[in-house]
Amino acid sequence: MSDFNNIKKYVFGTPLKTGATVIDVPASEGTPDHFKYNPQLGTFTYNLKDKDMVFGLGETVRGINKRGWKYVSNNADEPHHEETKESLYASQNFLIVDDVTGCFGIFVDDPGKVEFDIGYTNLDKLVIRAEHNDYDFYVFNGESPLELVKAFRTLVGKSYVPPIWAFGYGQSRWGYKTAEDIREVATRYKELGIPLDMIYMDIDYMQDFKDFTINPERFPDFENFVKEMRAEGIHLIPIIDAGVKIEKGYDVYEEGVKNGFFCKKEDGTNLVAAVWPGKVHFPDFLNEKAAKWFGDKYKVLTDAGIEGFWNDMNEPAIFYTEDHLKEVFEGLKEFEGKEIDIFEFFNFKDLVSSIDNNPEDYRRFYHEFNGQRVRHDRVHNLYGFYMTKAAGEAFARNNPDKDILLFSRASYTGMHRYGGVWTGDNSAWWSHLLLNIKQMPSLSMTGFLYAGADVGGFNGNTTEDLMMRWVEFGIFTPLFRNHAALGTRNQELYRFERTEDFKNLVGLRYALIPYICVSFINAVVNDGMYMQPLSFVYRNDERTREVEDQLIVGDSIMIAPVHEQNANGRYVYLPEKMKLIRFRSYDDYDTEILKAGDHYIKAALNEVLVFILPGHELKLAKPARNVGELDVEHLKVISF
Numbered sequence: 001m002s003d004f005n006n007i008k009k010y011v012f013g014t015p016l017k018t019g020a021t022v023i024d025v026p027a028s029e030g031t032p033d034h035f036k037y038n039p040q041l042g043t044f045t046y047n048l049k050d051k052d053m054v055f056g057l058g059e060t061v062r063g064i065n066k067r068g069w070k071y072v073s074n075n076a077d078e079p080h081h082e083e084t085k086e087s088l089y090a091s092q093n094f095l096i097v098d099d100v101t102g103c104f105g106i107f108v109d110d111p112g113k114v115e116f117d118i119g120y121t122n123l124d125k126l127v128i129r130a131e132h133n134d135y136d137f138y139v140f141n142g143e144s145p146l147e148l149v150k151a152f153r154t155l156v157g158k159s160y161v162p163p164i165w166a167f168g169y170g171q172s173r174w175g176y177k178t179a180e181d182i183r184e185v186a187t188r189y190k191e192l193g194i195p196l197d198m199i200y201m202d203i204d205y206m207q208d209f210k211d212f213t214i215n216p217e218r219f220p221d222f223e224n225f226v227k228e229m230r231a232e233g234i235h236l237i238p239i240i241d242a243g244v245k246i247e248k249g250y251d252v253y254e255e256g257v258k259n260g261f262f263c264k265k266e267d268g269t270n271l272v273a274a275v276w277p278g279k280v281h282f283p284d285f286l287n288e289k290a291a292k293w294f295g296d297k298y299k300v301l302t303d304a305g306i307e308g309f310w311n312d313m314n315e316p317a318i319f320y321t322e323d324h325l326k327e328v329f330e331g332l333k334e335f336e337g338k339e340i341d342i343f344e345f346f347n348f349k350d351l352v353s354s355i356d357n358n359p360e361d362y363r364r365f366y367h368e369f370n371g372q373r374v375r376h377d378r379v380h381n382l383y384g385f386y387m388t389k390a391a392g393e394a395f396a397r398n399n400p401d402k403d404i405l406l407f408s409r410a411s412y413t414g415m416h417r418y419g420g421v422w423t424g425d426n427s428a429w430w431s432h433l434l435l436n437i438k439q440m441p442s443l444s445m446t447g448f449l450y451a452g453a454d455v456g457g458f459n460g461n462t463t464e465d466l467m468m469r470w471v472e473f474g475i476f477t478p479l480f481r482n483h484a485a486l487g488t489r490n491q492e493l494y495r496f497e498r499t500e501d502f503k504n505l506v507g508l509r510y511a512l513i514p515y516i517c518v519s520f521i522n523a524v525v526n527d528g529m530y531m532q533p534l535s536f537v538y539r540n541d542e543r544t545r546e547v548e549d550q551l552i553v554g555d556s557i558m559i560a561p562v563h564e565q566n567a568n569g570r571y572v573y574l575p576e577k578m579k580l581i582r583f584r585s586y587d588d589y590d591t592e593i594l595k596a597g598d599h600y601i602k603a604a605l606n607e608v609l610v611f612i613l614p615g616h617e618l619k620l621a622k623p624a625r626n627v628g629e630l631d632v633e634h635l636k637v638i639s640f
């Protein structure tokens with residue numbers, strides 16, 4: 001009998017030790033409660049009850065209630081976050097099924113492909129199927145979704161806590177090339193008095209996109225530049241990509257080859273893929289020695305004063321592999337000079353358009369994992385996790401006295417102990433602001449507390465009103481970063497007309513930092529959630545089960561972000577009497593007590609709606625230029 005009698009483990013086949021869990025739960029006999037297991041098909045089927053809601057899976061498309069779609073855990077470099085997508089960058093195989101009269105949770109610890117058909121094939125069936133048949137299947141029992149979240153986190157460990165300044169505002173853009181570009185960002189923010197704690201360095205700071213290098217022409221005196229920015233209260237946060245450029249004389253490449261630290265193909269040669277640097281090898285982060293070696297490389301930058309990183313392209317993204325490219329050219333010959341009919345034309349087109357992130361390529365290479373040779377597709381979803389783990393463990397070794405900011409694009413359960421996530425290449429769409437709102441509680445559920453989206457949208461051109469509404473939500477997300485793609489419209493807050501409003505809104509974020517940090521730490525310590533769906537709190541209020549665009553943040557406030565263009569307000573459902581604060585800034589707001597029920601609440605473009613729950617209070621600091629300058633001794637209290 002386990003000490004953790006609310007967690008049951010069922011073992012299928014010979015599972016790999018993924019590193020997702022931190023405690024050993026003895027295996028139970030038989031098959032998982034609640035499910036019908038079909039050993040021939042390898043499926044677990046649960047008959048969804050009318051009122052069952054299904055929560056979880058972390059970063060995916062669609063709603064907080066996951067019913068009505070099929071999700072596939074298969075980390076993907078997916079820049080189109082549309083409703084029809086089954087996989088994004090992350091895989092969190094944790095689900096909660098809840099109909100209020102009862103609930104249970106499950107976690108499938110399998111880093112290969114796992115399919116969650118939640119009423120897609122059959123409206124009333126939840127069917128789970130893993131591509132490989134070796135995994136631990138956990139079932140959690142509890143009285144409420146929050147208890148299940150707690151049981152899950154008891155199993156998988158405490159969430160990562162970033163340095164306090166990482167709760168400030170960050171400006172990023174793919175396209176800042178030189179120290180001068182970055183200086184300009186810092187200066188423009190300072191001139192307008194908009195607080196700022198971080199400026200992100202995208203791939204252009206590197207020499208030819210080589211990890212752990214700095215382009216000496218663009219950054220002639222990098223160490224001093226880092227110091228200069230620190231003196232301005234700004235932390236520089238460089239990106240690190242998974243692929244290592246193949247280039248004679250480049251130390252990371254040479255050492256990796258010499259020590260056999262790169263992922264190899266069946267024939268023992270290193271896989272050649274292409275990403276931003278051109279041709280690359282992939283470090284085998286699953287190999288302990290290779291992970292230690294790569295992790296220690298971050299020291300090049302921490303020694304220069306860097307205190308934060310974002311790990312990217314670590315699904316891993318593959319633009320092409322040398323092998324597949326050859327196959328494509330071969331295949332194209334078949335079409336050359338031939339009269340091709342329309343169906344052949346589509347075959348021809350598919351041949352070329354399926355070059356990047358091709359599923360076959362993920363079956364071409366291997367890892368040395370726990371002393372075993374394992375084909376990549378079997379452990380695919382661990383790659384970004386182990387890259388981030390390598391960095392996190394290296395920081396603990398090499399910088400034990402420092403808190404280092406770390407977050408990643410790809411992830412799997414367990415990575416939440418080492419870093420946070422951003423939700424990847426979203427678009428400057430109103431629907432993606434809404435998606436951000438819906439993803440946040442799902443991420444909280446799975447232990448990814450330090451999380452956020454590219455505020456304003458990454459792909460496509462944003463607009464001033466979308467940016468303002470997104471900032472109004474972003475001020476509540478632990479990771480609050482404005483980031484955009486190369487070639488898109490400039491979207492630093494100083495590029496817009498209503499800079500005073502942006503200053504007030506970002507100022508409000510800084511005012512909220514004491515509340516945000518306390519709520520965040522509570523969620524870490526108590527294995528709880530930073531952002532919750534309303535139905536987790538108001539268990540007996542049926543209406544809350546359909547509310548997907550209002551969230552409980554911490555335990556004292558509810559937020560209701562405006563996420564539609566040209567809206568001057570929105571409908572808000574109040575499960576109980578609450579105190580509305582309509583913020584324009586830290587010291588410009590009005591309040592009103594509202595009774596339970598439906599309300600249309602006005603919110604002009606520069607106004608944020610916050611609702612204090614009865615018996616609670618909101619403590620605000622006076623905004624400052626950066627987190628370090630906040631006066632957290634003297635807080636203003638708004639109570640209800």
Ligand code: GLC
Pocket residue numbers: 173174202203239312313409424425483484485
């Ligand atoms: C990827 C990242 C994005 C970054 C870009 C260039 O698309 O998701 O954030 O800006 O690569 O490095």
